[in-house]
Every structure is written in structure tokens, then in C-alpha cells.
Amino acid sequence: MDTLLDRFLRYVRVDTQSNEVSNTHPSNSGEMVLARMLEKELQELGLSKVTLSDKCYLMAEIPANTDKSLPTVGFIAHLDTSPDVSGKNVKPQMFANYDGNDLILNSAEKIIMTVQDCPELEDYKGQTIITSDGTTLLGSDNKAGAAIIMTTIARIVNDSDFEHGKIVVGFTPDEEIGQGADYFDVAQFGADFAYTIDGGALGELEYETFNAALASINIQGINVHPGSAYLRMQNAIFIAMELNAMLPGNERPEYTRGYEGFYHLNRFDGSVESTNMIYLIRDHDRSKFEEKKAYLKVCVDFLNNKYSQTTINLKITDQYYNMREKIQPVYHIVAVAEQAMLDNGISPIIKPIRGGTDGARLSFMGLPCPNIFTGGHNFHSRFEFISLESMEKAVKVIIRIIELQTIGL
Numbered sequence: 001m002d003t004l005l006d007r008f009l010r011y012v013r014v015d016t017q018s019n020e021v022s023n024t025h026p027s028n029s030g031e032m033v034l035a036r037m038l039e040k041e042l043q044e045l046g047l048s049k050v051t052l053s054d055k056c057y058l059m060a061e062i063p064a065n066t067d068k069s070l071p072t073v074g075f076i077a078h079l080d081t082s083p084d085v086s087g088k089n090v091k092p093q094m095f096a097n098y099d100g101n102d103l104i105l106n107s108a109e110k111i112i113m114t115v116q117d118c119p120e121l122e123d124y125k126g127q128t129i130i131t132s133d134g135t136t137l138l139g140s141d142n143k144a145g146a147a148i149i150m151t152t153i154a155r156i157v158n159d160s161d162f163e164h165g166k167i168v169v170g171f172t173p174d175e176e177i178g179q180g181a182d183y184f185d186v187a188q189f190g191a192d193f194a195y196t197i198d199g200g201a202l203g204e205l206e207y208e209t210f211n212a213a214l215a216s217i218n219i220q221g222i223n224v225h226p227g228s229a230y231l232r233m234q235n236a237i238f239i240a241m242e243l244n245a246m247l248p249g250n251e252r253p254e255y256t257r258g259y260e261g262f263y264h265l266n267r268f269d270g271s272v273e274s275t276n277m278i279y280l281i282r283d284h285d286r287s288k289f290e291e292k293k294a295y296l297k298v299c300v301d302f303l304n305n306k307y308s309q310t311t312i313n314l315k316i317t318d319q320y321y322n323m324r325e326k327i328q329p330v331y332h333i334v335a336v337a338e339q340a341m342l343d344n345g346i347s348p349i350i351k352p353i354r355g356g357t358d359g360a361r362l363s364f365m366g367l368p369c370p371n372i373f374t375g376g377h378n379f380h381s382r383f384e385f386i387s388l389e390s391m392e393k394a395v396k397v398i399i400r401i402i403e404l405q406t407i408g409l
Helices: 004-012 029-044 119-124 140-157 236-246 286-306 324-330 332-343 358-364 388-407
Strands: 048-052 058-062 073-078 093-095 103-106 111-113 129-131 167-172 193-199 204-206 211-220 262-270 274-283 312-320 371-373 385-387
Touching (some): 004 029, 004 140, 029 048, 029 140, 029 167, 058 140, 073 358, 103 129, 140 167, 140 193, 140 385, 193 204, 193 332, 193 358, 193 388, 204 332, 236 262, 236 274, 236 286, 324 358, 385 388
Parallel strands (some): 073 193
Antiparallel strands (some): 048 058, 058 167, 093 129, 103 111, 129 385, 204 371, 211 312, 262 274
């Protein structure tokens, strides 16, 4: 029988890096490759209603084996990895019985993960640490979630004495580029509530996300030969720099934490003639979120009045909203997960997500969806790592959540 480790190592080797400029769904064909792998495994485990859509949404069901009237609980992971760092040719490696020292990920490339830069490593002495070889990300975000869910399913279906209500599982594409819920059929999924298994360190339990928007900006300059540019050239790069300087310097990701929002200049591609910028706008507070969007528009209007009304084109697209609004009325689903952690000797860490998950949009689509840890650290980085023991504890937490539903916490 496949172990949790077997599954995880198999999944991370599939390149599922999502592509934010793709016009297809899924944005990377590798996501469908992984989905078909999981589809086959679900069928081999004997699950019912295993369906894989042409948009790469995989769903399956474990029927209830009790006459008790129980809610249907779902568990969800996403198939893709971040476009920020390559996910091609991932070479996972294990450091068993980790000794607490720096990790040499790649001696040839002299890539070292230091305890000074990653002090959280010290929490995992004696455990099995999994990393990439430092030339790619690892992909535990969110292949760890997929491996945890699949391992949980295998244990449940192979334990005839385990009483449970109906359980559904789902796997989504393109979460990392904000499209994970685009074609998710909540009615077909059929859960009363669900949990995304997409969190970080051991014990993380999250039901608050940012309110999020993406701002696309095109700046049209006037390119003139520099020898005759006097009072004629309008350098789109400098206008972009001027716009960026108008935004609060202390409201950047590197200077914010907790509930503090930010403007994040995520992409910049420019020439004198034309420059493009992508900003991510984030805030947990809805009113502050709206103020941030409005202020960016004020800055753009000011520069258009200064240069020309056709100089800057701004498009702001809301991506998702803080799911606390939808989960607070059904907070018992968070309380159940909290108790499941406590019952497994884990101290719950309930904190806001400084990011988003599929659960944010799904919560607003009628499927309340808190987020549970996988055990990973340094997501979207070549220094990503995960503890095998933390992944195993996530499996136990999911099983306990189902047990608590059965006994009626």
C-alpha cells in the first residue's frame, strides 16, 4: 500500500506550475496529468462518483456507512504550484532525523538552507525534512494537501469499523493564479462545509483571508530620439516610477504583517514607449481594502491630468474577499477542527491568512471552507521544506474531524 511519503514524492515530480498568462483552463497541461493520476488512485480505492471535468476539477465521494443523520464534510486541495519559482524537474530529497544544522540542498550549485535564514528549522530536530534540490520549489503547496487527503481516504476505506457520514473530496486547478474556484460546481460537490488542506506550519487553522484585487496598469509614453527629446519625450518608465512613489512606502509586503494590508508591485515590464505594471492590493478590512483601490485610482487620475488623459490605463479586478464574513456564522466548523488538533496533542494556531485559498471564493459561493495546515514552510521558494511528521499529523486531524462529526461535538 502506498504510504503518505510515497504519494507525496510521486505528486511533486509532476510539473503543475500554473501560468497566469495562459488562456486555457487548466493553465498547464501538467495539472491534468496529476488529476488523472489521482482519478485512477481514487477509483482503485473504490470511491464512488469519481468525476474529472474537462476544466480539471476532480471530485469523489465516500458514501456514509451509518444511519445517523450527519453533515457531509469535504476536503479540498489544489493541483497547481506557484508560477513564482520553477516547478519543472523537481528532485525531492529527504533529511531523516534532522540534526538542526544548515541543510546543503545542492553542493554543486552551492545552495544551502541556513538556520539563520530559516530559524523555524530548529523546531524539526529529529524529524524527517523534505526539500527540493534548491533549483526548483518543492511543491508541498499544495501536493502535500493532495497526499494528505489521499492517505486519509485510503485509511478510512480500509477500516471497516470506522463510522462516518458522507465524505467528499475535491482537487482544483490554478489556485495559485486566483482561478481555482472559477468552474467549481458546489452543488455537484455536495458538501455542507469543507476544509482546504492548504495551510503552512503545524497547527495552523485559518478562517480569515485578505480581501484581494489585481490592478493592471499600462502606461503609454512618447518615445523621441534622446538627442531631440527636450520637452517632448514622456518616458513611460519614469512615469511608472512616479506612480509607485506616490503609494505609501510602508504599505508593502516586506513592511507589513498580521492584519496590515499592502500594495505589492508584482510585475514590471517597461520601455520608454510603453510600461506595464501589476499590483496586488490586499487588506483584511473591507473598508480599508476599498480605500486602497480608491487611492490608486486617485494617483492615476492625478498623473493623467499631469501628462495626458490617455497616458495611464488602470484596470482593477477584485479576486476574492475575506471569508470570515461567511464562516463566522458557522464557526462550529472551526471549533471542530480546533478540537481535532487538541485531541492529537497539537496547539492550534488560529490566525489570518496573509494570502488566499480556494476556500475564500468557495465560502462566498455557499461552501464555508476554513483552511488546515499541511506542515510546509517557505512556500513559493526554492527553500521550501516540509516535515513528514507534520503531514502525518494532518492526516490524523482530518480523521478526528470526521470522528467528531460522527459523535456530535
